[in-house]
Amino acid sequence: MTQHDTATKLLDAAEKLFAAQGFAETTLRTITKQAGVNLAAVNYHFGSKEALIQAVFQRYLDPFSEALTRQLNQLGEHEEKVALEWLLGVLVALAVGNSSKEQQKALLFFRLAGLAYTQSQDHLRSFIQERYAPLFKRFLTLLCNALPEVPATELFLRSHFALGSVIFTLQGFGSMQQISEQDFGQPLGLTQVIERLLPFVVAGFRAPYAAS
Amino acid sequence: MTQHDTATKLLDAAEKLFAAQGFAETTLRTITKQAGVNLAAVNYHFGSKEALIQAVFQRYLDPFSEALTRQLNQLGEHEEKVALEWLLGVLVALAVGNSSKEQQKALLFFRLAGLAYTQSQDHLRSFIQERYAPLFKRFLTLLCNALPEVPATELFLRSHFALGSVIFTLQGFGSMQQISEQDFGQPLGLTQVIERLLPFVVAGFRAPYAAS
DNA sequence: AGAGGTTTCAAACGTACGTTTAAAACAAAG
DNA sequence: CTTTGTTTTAAACGTACGTTTGAAACCTCT
Incomplete structure (x- = not known):
């Protein structure tokens, strides 16, 4: 096996x-x-060690990227009238999975993603940028369809805000879990956090846009 | 000087x-x-090097923490009826400042804050946790006052989501600025990003709460 | 000017790192 | 069994790190 x-x-x-x-x-x-x-x-x-780091990310991102592409392709002509919740739901489903084993893997990846953003691994950042930017752009286009009242530049920013919430929250999930438990006596599972995360992000995306 | x-x-x-x-x-x-x-x-x-790292953070956080405490103290009996926008506005004003020199300093700090979260500097995390947790709790209480329809545990989570958006966005500000400029031809200043960030976060905090 | 305490300096110490090497072990094919 | 190519192994290499040291330089008093 x-x-x-x-x-x-x-x-x-x-x-x-x-x-x-x-x-x-x-x-x-x-x-x-x-x-x-x-x-x-x-x-x-x-x-080399650098190549090993890249290989670790590639093993995660290639299947994810392929699965997402497949999902988006099979939209066909419905691309124009896709809903925000559907888009985010697909992301969550692909990234997090169902079984607890998949979820553990997902947490590991979020931690790695957080590291990739902060640690100064320039080789890694450009590697990811080059390899997965087109997919991100395509996703952004769908976001624009889903939220036609918000301009593209604003959605670009908001997608970064949302990504920040997700990665930041889930990469430090362990320690946040501890604090939450000792302060509120409430055990927090990954699924529960994501259930809370989604409305937050959705509301952020849907925030009324006021030009400055 | x-x-x-x-x-x-x-x-x-x-x-x-x-x-x-x-x-x-x-x-x-x-x-x-x-x-x-x-x-x-x-x-x-x-x-030691570790002590130097802590000292760097302390030089940032001590004045910030004192200034915030002062602002909150001077609320007096109005603590009960403080608005979400006021709370976040105070944070922004204290953290970002006005002059471009202050803003440059602020960006530096956000980058450091992002590092502190991701790099496994356990000594640093516990140092910050111990030193500034009370202030964070106090702020959380005010958040609860401002948003009485949302339970405290949810606000605890949402404040982490919001913190994630802010730190994640601003710590990688440089590279995001580049992408935005070459993709949209729009130069992005720190002030502009924060102007966009605030509505996103406010909407997230105000998202309708649905118990699961 | 000189004594005493503080700060700087060049040099070295010990350790741990990523990487390389050359021989040994292994696998597959003739 | 021998040969050929691949993989594993133990050992070593060179480098760079954080830290320590003891003497020199610098102060600040009386």
């Missing part, structure tokens, strides 16, 4: 450790130890 | 370099070189 070749073991170990500690803070020695392989394996299979 | 003792020079250089490259990626050698002081100065004046 699960491949257990060295490269896969390395990716598994690396994504976990990167998410927990950051890129610069995670050493190849820790990764290879956790993966149970030799130290030299990273350089043999990927070439 | 401006102090030019070694410690200040170090803080100035460090905050710039940290913001540009992250904590782990910035070496004491780079910092001391940029500050024009000896390599040993950091350990002499601050004790």
Whole structure:
């Protein structure tokens, strides 16, 4: 079932450790130890640590990007009259999944995404930018269809605001969970947070637009 | 006017370099070189690199926290009937300032704040948590007063969503500015982005609350 | 001017990193 | 079994890091 070749073991170990500690803070020695392989394996299979980082992201983003493209393609001629809730719902469904195993994977990815934004991995940022920008633009066009009363430049900004809410919230999900539990005695699951996140973002997108 | 003792020079250089490259990626050698002081100065004046990082944040957050506390104190008995817009306006005014020099400083700080959230600087996170959590709680109470129809647990979450939008947007402000300019030909100033950010966040806070 | 405390300095220390190497182990094909 | 190409291994390499050191330079008093 699960491949257990060295490269896969390395990716598994690396994504976990990167998410927990950051890129610069995670050493190849820790990764290879956790993966149970030799130290030299990273350089043999990927070439360098940078290449390993990119490979970790690619393993997440390529399937996601393909699935989203497929969903958007199958809209056909309904592209013009798609609703905001449908668009965001598709994103959530693809990114978060259903099973608790998928959700755990999703949390890991959000953590990684947050890191990618903040840690100064320029190679990674340009890698992602080049590879997935077209899809983002297409999504933005659909957003414009869904909210014709808001200009495109404003929607561009608001999509960044929304992305910020999501990534920021979910990447620090663990610690927020703790605080929430000790302050309000309320256990918070990922599904619950997303259920709260969606109305917030939807309301933000639908905010009345006032030109300045 | 401006102090030019070694410690200040170090803080100035460090905050710039940290913001540009992250904590782990910035070496004491780079910092001391940029500050024009000896390599040993950091350990002499601050004790360690970790302590320097904390000092950078403290220099930002202490004045901000005091100013905010002062503003809230002077509310007196009007605390009960304060408006959401007023609360957020105070935050913006204190955090961003008026002059372009203040705004540049503010952008630097937002970048640092983003780093603090994502880079695994546990010492820094607990330092901030302990030092400024009470003020955050107080602010949350005022939020509850301003939005009595939304339960406290929900407002706790929504304040995190909002914080995410703000920090995420402003910490990557530079690169977003570039994309926006080349895609829409529209130059974006910090003030303009904040003018757009506020309605988004306000709408999010005011989103109709539906219990699950 | 000189004593005492503080700050700076060049140099070095020990450690940990990413990467390389060359030999060993392994796998597949003749 | 031998050969050929691939993968794994232990060890080492070179570099860069944070930190420490002890002497020099600089103050600030009397």
